Amino acid sequence: xxxxxxxxxxxxxxxxxxxxxxxxxxxxxxxxxxxxxxxxxxxxxxxxxxxxxxxxxxxxxxxxxxxxxxxxxxxxxxxxxxxxxxxxxxxxxxxxxxxxxxxxxxxxxxxxxxx
Amino acid sequence: xxxxxxxxxxxxxxxxxxxxxxxxxxxxxxxxxxxxxxxxxxxxxxxxxxxxxxxxxxxxxxxxxxxxxxxxxxxxxxxxxxxxxxxxxxxxxxxxxxxxxxxxxxxxxxxxx
Numbered sequence: 001x002x003x004x005x006x007x008x009x010x011x012x013x014x015x016x017x018x019x020x021x022x023x024x025x026x027x028x029x030x031x032x033x034x035x036x037x038x039x040x041x042x043x044x045x046x047x048x049x050x051x052x053x054x055x056x057x058x059x060x061x062x063x064x065x066x067x068x069x070x071x072x073x074x075x076x077x078x079x080x081x082x083x084x085x086x087x088x089x090x091x092x093x094x095x096x097x098x099x100x101x102x103x104x105x106x107x108x109x110x111x112x113x114x115x
Numbered sequence: 116x117x118x119x120x121x122x123x124x125x126x127x128x129x130x131x132x133x134x135x136x137x138x139x140x141x142x143x144x145x146x147x148x149x150x151x152x153x154x155x156x157x158x159x160x161x162x163x164x165x166x167x168x169x170x171x172x173x174x175x176x177x178x179x180x181x182x183x184x185x186x187x188x189x190x191x192x193x194x195x196x197x198x199x200x201x202x203x204x205x206x207x208x209x210x211x212x213x214x215x216x217x218x219x220x221x222x223x224x225x226x227x228x
Contacts, residue, residue: 004158031213042119042204042218043159055213091158095214103149103206104214106158 002026004107006092012113018080021110025073025094031055032069033104034077035091043091049075082114118142119207121219128226134192136222138205143186145207149216150179150190153202162203163190195226 005024013019025032030051035043046065048056051072060067064083069075079086089111093104120139128134138148147166151159165172165179165188172179178191192199202223206216 033215040124040220042121042206042220043216044218045215048213048215050213056215093158099214101149101161101164102147102208102210102214103151103161103164103216106151106160108156108158 004092004094004105006090006107006110008110009108010111010113012115013082015084015114016081018078019082019112020076020078021090021092021112023075023077023092023107025075025092026096026105029094029096029105030072031095031097031104032075033093033095034067034075035093035106037089037091037109039088046077079112082112084114087112087114117220119205119217119219121203121205121222123222124220125223125225128195128224130197130226130228131194134190134195134199134224134226136190136192136203136205136224138188138190138219140186140188140207142207143183144209146210147208148179148181148188149206149208150177151204151206151218152199153204153221159204192224195224197226197228200224200226 032049034046037043049069067077089109091109093106095104149164150162153159202221205219
């Protein structure tokens with residue numbers, strides 16, 4: 001079974017520029033999450049999708065962050081414009097509704113550096 | 116408001132000995148807890164979970180203990196191996212929130228040969 005795929009692995013941009021991350025979840029997983037992990041902290045949920053609908057985006061900074069999940073499969077997360085404090089690893093995760101474990105499967109993440 | 120806390124940023128243990136990683140939480144309504152392991156430049160991988168109605172769950176060398184009265188859980192690794200060196204995250208969730216997790220800050224475990 002293929003895991004959660006993310007790209008790019010690394011990205012360096014200047015502040016005020018835009019950036020987009022892509023995620024392909026595990027096949028058949030209806031739930032998809034984007035987490036932000038700042039250095040020295042645990043992952044923090046930004047947004048949660050169930051199929052192509054948003055379940056929870058309460059911690060998404062909507063003035064600069066946006067996300068979509070086309071056709072309930074792939075997802076993109078965008079930051080526009082980026083700030084220095086957005087430097088972090090952005091983790092995508094997915095989970096089957098009928099999964100044996102309550103947790104999610106994570107991708108390798110995209111490390112964003114804003115300079 | 117940090118609902119899940121791991122107060123030890125790092126832990127060093129000798130190979131073959133027991134590693135004990137600790138986690139405290141504030142919300143007594145959590146339905147389950149999980150431990151994830153993370154190697155550098157990789158995403159977190161699921162290690163072991165425990166339901167809030169249990170007080171122990173064991174999987175090979177890994178055992179998680181839950182003390183609900185103290186709002187505390189711990190992960191025991193016996194015996195510790197150098198390959199266990201990684202960052203360990205404690206996480207908690209609710210059944211009615213579709214798998215959303217609240218993570219602790221992580222503890223970096225170093226197992227020395």
